[in-house]
Amino acid sequence: MSRARCTFHVRGLDCEHEVALLRAALKDAPGIEGLGFDLINGLMTVDYDDQRVDPARLAGQVTARSGLETVPVGAPEAEAPPPWWSRRGLQASTAASGLALAAGMLLHYFGAKAGLSDGAAERASTASCALAIAAGGVWLFPRAWRSLRGLRLDIDVLMTLAIFGAVALGQWDEAATVAFLFGVSESLEALSVARARRAIRRLLEVAPPTAERIVAAGVETIAVDRIDGGDRILVRSGDQIPIDGVILKGRSGVDQKAITGESTPVERGPGDPVYAGTVNGEGTIEIEASGPIGEALISRIVDQVRAAQAGRAPVERRISQFARWYTPLVVVIALLTALLPPAYAWAAGGPVWATFLAWFAKALVVLVIACPCALVIATPVAVVSGLAAAARRGVLIKGGEFLEAVGRLRALAFDKTGTLTLGRPDVVEVFASGQGDQADVLRIAAALGDRGGHVLGKAIARHARDLRIDVPRADDYTAIPGKGAQGRIDAVEYHLGSHRYIDEAGLCRPEFHAEMGEAEGRPGTEVAVTAATGPLGWIRLADRPRPEAAAVVAELHALGLRTVMLTGDNPRAAAAMARELGVGDQRSELLPADKVLAIDEYTAAHGPTGMVGDGVNDAPALAAARVSIALGGVSSGAALETADVVLMADDLRQLPWLVRHGRATLRMIHQNIALAIGVKAVVLVLALFGIANMWMAILADVGTTLLVVANALRLLRAGDPATR
Ligand SMILES: Nc1ncnc2c1ncn2[C@@H]1O[C@H](COP(=O)(O)OP(=O)(O)OP(=O)(O)O)[C@@H](O)[C@H]1O
Ligand SMILES: [Zn+2]
Known part of the structure; x- marks a missing residue:
């Protein structure tokens, strides 16, 4: 057997109760191994055994059982525009329900004045209300029926109960009002989630739709998805670059903000790489496409963000667990509300039926707040906005859990070489011990350095070549x-x-x-060169700190984070660098395994600790950290693959922003949850005291959903690279 994964578009999937419907529809389907839900994008991910499950047939089954139209992503049906009824049906039937309700009310109050007999006016009003109930219920009742058959007591069932309860009491207008308002709340919810969906998608749409391809006859305009590797593309001054490639002709300053978040343009000329979605500056350039748009960096980023959005953050998981017992709890409260007072009246010899009627109405109001939608949507909408905003700024976060974790970090550990420093060491001194001359020392060191991937070795090899030293080949490296x-x-x-x-x-x-010990007092790092018989000499290399490093470290301290530098370098060089940059703490002469221990130690002593590295040779430490952050995603595939968070630019300046953004997202989540629970609590109390009626309850419920979505969308503004 082998595991496969398929993603489905589910129309109308925007709240916990559709999730419950889908889970129920797939509960006893054979070969299903895991389910994931993305409420913001309306997606369901299914892990299945591909010998027992066919995605297309599964989609059909789910549609039939849940009543929610489900199609595999990428299937032709998924790409076709949805039929009018599934796009606008809910709004249309809600509008019809509203009109019928208004007519019913008018007939009720003014029917007699308009010349109808009392009985006729009342009958017409009731008929109008019945129409309003039917129109409002076209979506609701079938779903409720499905839930009832599956023995699930969900919000659809409750609403239906409330409506028929009111009808049973002869309160047709009340019943019609509930049916209408339920439609209103459903459509508003769908609209606000759709709006969030569009805003987030727009944020990620940065590549232009067409490109100008150079052909024998001149220049032709083609759709970007028709570009192939090797095509020659013309990009005029001021235009967006449509595809990843290498410049063949021309020079220009390229604004890479869309990918890296950096607003200063980078100078690019023949042989330099350029990326789709970036903006060409003052010069016209000709580029050779390196592959189809699907392989472009921006497409990989968008795919990553999509995947990240589909995953669930821990808060989100806790909330949806909470939602699972929240609804039944409210139902119990509603039942008690309806039954306790009449029971008391019965025991005390009071009017049982009248008491029941009075409290039954209150119980119906309580039922309205059983819908956990605002609460359930509160977290994902914040997380997804947070992820999209970060991507827009050139910070790629691989999942909501990491965004949340960034907000909780107490300390950040930095790798030294390539992270706090530029990682481009230069040879500044060569010492020969007398067994050979400086050229011998360099020749041997370069031969070994050439074979490995270590920055110091490579720098030595480069230096030797610059001096035109003939570098031999080393074996058994x-x-x-x-x-x-x-x-x-x-x-x-x-x-x-x-x-x-x-x-x-x-x-x-x-x-x-002794001699080498003395040299270690000077700035830089010494690398010793020896034969099996003894030392030949040493080479001192100096690496410059990143120009932004000191300011970034200071800003992180201001945010209350501890910083520590982890390095394999010698203690004196490490101490000197740490002092220069103002890093809070440093550990030197660490082997890769020691770096892992240092991270664990820091986590134990100070709380969640993140690790910042270049993703090249610090993988174990990155993996040990609560959150791993790599820089240079544009230039290094390794960084893009290994880390939880990737700063696309080769620059540390996004770090403080990232920390603030993580905290802002957490704050937003907490605000939203408090808001959602707070409003429900208030309505519950008001309902029990008989102050809140059905209208207020439903409006408060929709209002909260709209509010939490609007609140979370404020996070998108943080993605504007112009804001600091
Ligand atoms: N392949 C190698 N070639 C030459 N020297 C090496 C090599 N590997 C390790 N060293 C020596 O060991 C020291 C520690 O190496 P390590 O790779 O752990 O850290 P580093 O490159 O100094 O910096 P950082 O730990 O901050 O990335 C280096 O300073 C260097 O002297
Ligand atoms: Zn020694």
């Missing part, structure tokens, strides 16, 4: 992570690595030890 490397050149064994490494390997000599 082995890297010892965090320490150094060894290999053979012309069958002779050599080592390259930290001072500690050669000490531990017994390759150091007392005189050399």
Whole structure:
């Protein structure tokens, strides 16, 4: 058996109770292994055994059982515009219900004045109300019936009960009002979620729809999705670049804000990469497309954001668990409201029936607040807006849980090389111990450095080439992570690595030890070069801190976060760098496993700790952190794959924004939950005291949903790169 996953569009999926319908529809379907729901985008993800399940047939089954139209994403039906009835039907029937209700009211109050006999006016009014109930109930009653048959007591059943309860009491106008207002609340809810959906989607639509392709006859305009790798595309000054590619001709400043959030344009010329969605500056350029739009960086970002939005944040999971017992609880309260007072009246010898009627009406009002929609939508709409806003700013967050986690961080650990520093060390001094000259030291170090991926080794190799030193080939190369490397050149064994490494390997000599120890006081990092017989010399390299690092560290401190630098470098170099940048704490001479321990220690001592790295050689520490943050997503595929959060720009300045944004999102979630619960509590109390009527209850319920959605959409504004 093999597991497969399919995503379905479900029309009308925007609240917890549709989720319950879908779960029920799939409950005893064989071969289903997992379900995921994305309320904002109206998507359901199904993990299934592909030998037992066919997605298209499954969709048909779900549609039949839940009454919610379900089609696999990508199927032709999913792309076709939905039929009028499923787009506008709810609004239309609600409007019809409203008209009939108004007519019923008019007949009731003014029928007699208009010349109708009392009986005729009343009969006409009742008929009008019945019409209003029917129109308002076309959507509601079938769903309620389905739930009842499945023995589920959900909001549809409750509303239907409330309506027929009122009819049973002869209160036709009341029943019609409930049916109408229920339609109003459903349509408003659908509209507000649809609005959120559109706003979020628009935020991610940055690539233009067409491009100008250069062909033999000149230039033709084609749809972007028809571009292939190798096509030559003309991008005029001021236009958006339609596809990822490499510049063939022309130079220009390219505004990469759409991807990296950086507003200063970067200079680009022949041979440089450019990305779809970025904006060409003053020059006209010709580019060679590197592949179809689906493979472009922006498409990968959008896919990531979609996937992230479909996942659920922990708060969201807790709320939907809460919703599962919230509705039954309210039903019990409503039942008690309807039954206790008459029971009391019966025991005390009071008027049982009259008491029942009075309290039954209150119980119906209580039932209205049983709908947990506002509460259920409160979190995902905030999380999804938060994710979209971040993506717009060049911060790619792989899931709501990470956005939430960022908001809870107490400390941030930084890798040194490539993260706090530019990661482009230069050789500044070469020392030869006398067994050979400086060129020998460089030649051997370069040969070993060439074979590995370590920045220091690569920098040495580059330096040797710049000096036109002939670099031989090293064989049997082995890297010892965090320490150094060894290999053979012309069958002779050599080592390259930290001072500690050669000490531990017994390759150091007392005189050399003293000399190298002295050099370690100077800025930079020394790498020792030895043969199996003893040290040959050392090479000192200096890496510059990132220009923005000190300011970012200071800003993080102002936000109340602790900072710590983790490095494999020697203690003196580490201390000097930490002091220069104002980093709160530093740990040096760490092996990759020690970095993991340091993260664990920090988490235990100070609370959730994030790790910032370049995603290249710090994978274990990144994995150990509560949230891993990598920078340079545009240039490095590794960063894009490994981390929970990716700063697309190769720049630390988005970090403080990210922390503030995570906190703002958390605050928004809490606000929304408090708002949703608060309004319900108030209505509950008012209902029990007989102050709130059905109208107020339903309006308060819809109002809250609209409010939490509107509130959360404010987070989208944080995505505007212009705001700091
Ligand atoms: N492949 C290698 N080639 C040369 N030297 C190495 C190599 N691997 C490790 N070293 C030595 O060991 C030290 C620690 O290496 P490690 O890769 O753990 O950290 P780093 O590159 O100094 O910085 P950071 O830990 O901040 O990324 C380096 O400073 C270097 O002296
Ligand atoms: Zn030594």
